[in-house]
Amino acid sequence: MRRIVFLFIISFLTLSTDLVEYAYFQKDDTQAKIKATFLYGFTKYFDWNSGDGDFVITIVGDAPGLIAELNRISSTKKVGAQKISIQNHPNIKDVDKTNIVFITPDKSAQLNDAVAKFKGKGILIITEKQGLAKVGATINFVVDDNKQKFELNKSAASKAGLTIGSSLEKLALNVYN
Amino acid sequence: MRVCKHISLLVLLLLGAGHSFAQVSKLEKALELYREKQLDSARVYIDSAAVNAQTRNEYNVWMVRGFVYKDLYRSKESAKPISAYRHVAVESFKQALALDTFAKGSQREGIVQSLKFLASTYHNDINKTLDTVNYQVSLDNAANYAKLTKFLTPDFNDKAYHYDVYLTVGSMFEKEYERSSTKFTLDLAKAYLFKAHDIDSSSFLVNKDLGLLYYNQAVEIIRKMDVDVSLEELPVYQDRSVKLAKQALPYLLKAHNMNNQDKVVIEGLMGVYYLLNEMELYNQFKKKSEELRDK
Secondary structure: OOOOEOOOOOOOOOOOHHHHHHOOOOOOOHHHHHHHHHHHHHOOOOOOOOOOOOEEEEEEOOOHHHHHHHHHHHOOOEEOOEEEEEEEEOOHHHOOOOOEEEEOHHHHHHHHHHHHHHOOOOOEEEEOOOOHHHOOOOEEEEEEOOEEEEEEEHHHHHHHOOOOOHHHHHHOOEEEO | OHHHHHHHHHHHHHHOOOOOHHHHHHHHHHHHHHHOOOHHHHHHHHHHHHHOOOOOOOHHHHHHHHHHHHHHHHHHHOOOOOOHHHHHHHHHHHHHHHHOOOOOOOOHHHHHHHHHHHHHHHHHHHHHHOEOOOHHHHHHHHHHHHHHHHHHOOOOOHHHHHHHHHHHHHHHHHHHHHHHOOHHHHHHHHHHHHHHHHHOOOOHHHHHHHHHHHHHHHHHHHHHOOOOOOOOOHHHHHHHHHHHHHHHHHHHHHHHHHOOOOHHHHHHHHHHHHHOOOHHHHHHHHHHHHHHHHO
16 A cells, blocks of 8 residues: 655644645546547447448537547547547538537537438437437437436438437437437 | 652652552662663562552552653653553553542652653654554554543543544545545545544535545546446446535535635536536536636
């Protein structure tokens, strides 16, 4: 066991304010880790059109914590035999080859463009704003009971050229047809 | 030397005490050796007098034994955080005072001063072993200090003293938990912080530390989670983390109510609300944090 040394302040009744600084809180981006784990987990529930090159996950919008977590995952994990590549663009029009697109809440207005652009191409569109699973996103992150959960839209998946297995349906908070 | 002067007077007392010659001789011999600084030899004689049926209830025997052992401690073990000599000195002096039921003992003031000195050594020794390996010795020395000081000064606030000690040890293990993330350090951090909390639940520091401990534990669950975890298991991790974040909340809010300018508490609350996906509250505390940073 490591030996760390403390000083008991030589005062009978009060501690020095130095002790206040002993308390420290961790600044890890927990929600980014959870979302990244979900995103990587989703890759195991779909049949992908595994072409040449990397398996691409694209983030549309500003999400540095999530991108950092995904980059960490991509350094050690694969999807099937494919390496994982993480891309980040401000606009959906800039996205070219990708397997998953995650649209950040502030870029939610680009969902319609994404649906139109990737129709039938087997690309999973994921959003994070209340109600978007009903209007085109295949998966939408929502918060329920203080936890990160997700909703599914089966018809959106079908239009995107994806098939949702029953095992993923069971995990979703809501499933829309 | 004041103690020797007192002990010279003791010789006169001894001569009039009417003890059997052999036992008085042992006490006298111990005194003689003590004055010659032959402490190991003095110890043998005074220990013998202390167990003898004729002298074991004598105030003088225990007083002399206290001085002999106190000097043995000072000459041989003052650098050691654990000292049997010191312990015997304390117990002997206390026994002397207990036998001096009418408070007439000519050495009473000297005994009290010696006990105060020995108490201070217990307190000063706390830092020598205040680490995550030897902390139990510090706790023992703190307990000895508090017990002895309470004996000497009945209105001594031993609860406040123990609060400081428990908070220091709890904070030490909390810090170590942040580094090592082991269950062992977490359990000890909680145990000692709760001991401090039991003594003073309205303390800013203990509420802050307990809040941050739970919060850090909540973060640790997510941080340690393998990204290969199945989506079936992921909610289990979230449940555990959220539960701990909710446990952190009342402590941090209480600390914040006591001091709304503490940056670490505000950042802790930011972190808790972020973990709980309470983004409106997260943003409120984020704003407060930024305001404090700009000051």
